Amino acid sequence: MAYTVGMYLAERLAQIGLKHHFAVAGDYNLVLLDQLLLNKDMEQIYCCNELNCGFSAEGYARARGVAAAVVTFSVGAISAMNAIGGAYAENLPVILISGAPNSNDHGSGHVLHHTIGTTDYGYQLEMVRHLTCAAESIVSAENAPAKIDHVIRTALRERKPAYLEIACNVAGAECVRPGPVSSLLPETPSDLTSLQAALDASLAWLAPRDRVVLLVGSKLRAADAQAVSVELADRMGCAVTIMAAAKGFFPEDHPCYRGLYWGEVSSPGAQELVESADGIICLAPVFNDYSTVGWNAWPKGDNVLLAEPDRVTVAGRSYEGIALRDFIKGMTARAPSKPATAEGTTAPRLELAQAKGHAPLTNDEMTRQIQALLTKNTTLTAETGDSWFNATRMNLPGGARVELEMQWGHIGWSVPSAFGNAMGSQDRRHILMVGDGSFQLTAQEVAQMIRYELPVIIFLVNNRGYVIEIAIHDGPYNYIKNWDYAGLIAAFNAGEGHGLGLHAKTGDELQDAIEKAVANKRGPTLIECSIARDDCTSELVNWGKRVAATNSRRPAAD
Ligand code: DPX
Secondary structure, eight states: OOOHHHHHHHHHHTTOOSSEEEEEOOOHHHHHHHHHHTTTTTTTEEEEHHHHHHHHHHHHHHHHHHHEEETTTTTHHHHHHHHHHHHHHHHHHHHHHEEOOOOGGTTSSOTTEEEEEESOHHHHHHHHTTSSSSSSEESTTTTTHHHHHHHHHHHHTTOOOOOOOOOOOTTTOOOOOOOSSSGOOOOOOOOHHHHHHHHHHHHHHTTTTEEEEEETTTTTTTTHHHHHHHHHHHHHEEEEEEOOGTSSSSSSTTOOOOOOEBBSSTTTHHHHHHTTTSEEEESSSSTTTTTTTTSSSSSSTEEEEEEEETTTETTTEEEEOOOOOHHHHHHHSSSSOOOOGGOOOOOOOOOOOOOTSSSSSSSHHHHHHHHHHOOTTTTEEEEESSHHHHHSSSSOOOTEEEEEOTTTTTTTHHHHHHHHHHHHOOTTTTEEEEHHHHHHGGGHHHHHHHHTOOOEEEEEEOSSSSSHHHSSSOOOOOOOOOOOOHHHHHHTTTSSSOOOEEEEEEEHHHHHHHHHHHHSSSEEEEHHHHHHHOOOOHHHHHHHHHHHHHOOOOOOOO
């Protein structure tokens, strides 16, 4: 059988480890989808819409390191771009593949359907360039291999999304077969001169300091530096704190772990620890308005060593071209070895008292019960809203993972992302915490969890509104139409699925619902947890006040 452009792409995607790709059909990508289906090492997974398709792939990339989403031109791809922006913000290599007009129509002056009605079909490529690290249009089979390989290689190297569009008549055109994949998986070597200089400067900076803290940031996973940072902590024996978006990126059962640093909404003791340290080693942090609590918790100055994914800044100098892993390994080899003393403090533990079983359900009781479900095999996806604060205050068993989208912060992200993550790591227990407002954006993707029989346990927090927004800035726009969320599941099952929808208004009802959810292995269980609108974490309220103050700064005078 002749090899085609679509088959080339499929083989490359399978070679880089994809067992699945996500898709929504449209006439510009149908031939491409047929070609992808010919590859038996990969399954095609369908989504309800292209936004969800992009976020499903984003979740899959969280589980497996890379993912692909296939959509149709413009009407599909422009919706998917929002999720691709999210993948860029969150450092996840998602390859967006769009079907495109027939190669003969480019430059022909023809007006085509699904387009903005002009005759230049380059606009989609121009738009997506801003959201990807590489973007290519394939209008001939001859240069398809080079373009496909360039896009995949760049996405994997940069840990960012990339884009391919393939003319609908070229997807099935004859093309060569791919060779070995090794050239697409380049190890980026550090510049050794720069690395040695950075290590020498860092060790000189470290020598006089005796209250050093490691601060773990959210780019650590993309930098493939999680395991080596544990070795560094073992060696240095110093306190380790994490930033909120890096929840789960450092094992909380490690003897050096001392909790979450998030300015005044830190876990107990962590703010004092970090702010009184004489050395803060920041590993792959993202300091934005949210993570610094409105620019109030931003470690800076001579006491800070900033180790980013590709550079180190210490003692007034910046050293470029250094892979974070190499820097951390070098520090582990050369830093003085100390026992895990960490100033005698201990890791904070969230201990919530069990509420009376018949009492109305509270946020704390819900959090207590969800925390009790977590094991080393759990992936907990937590949506923007108070779910952030509930997830980040929980105690995590070693091995448990938390997924947050704190840089992009698109409400509704979590439902398709949890779907994609569950598809990509079916050996793990998947738990999703999502607010009612967020759920309304992407609710229909629960139907795909039913279709593919993924036993995701969904805690739908029904507090009748956008409570985090109420904390930041209140107004009538923060109050939403109530839905029968648990009742949706019967509609999605449509008599042929195993989804379960349950209500919990008390602690006892929640306990009972969780038991049913754990027993339901052939589909998702959505537990609608009703709590009072003003029942939220104090962290949310305090953080919200700070962020509101930052947002409402007056314009600077000319
Ligand atoms: C908005 C947010 O119900 O959670 O815990 O009640 O806040 P909480 P909900 O899911 O409400 C979410 C809501 C409206 N943010 O409080 S965080 C603004 C926003 C956003 N993303 C998009 N649109 C609007 N973050 C796509």
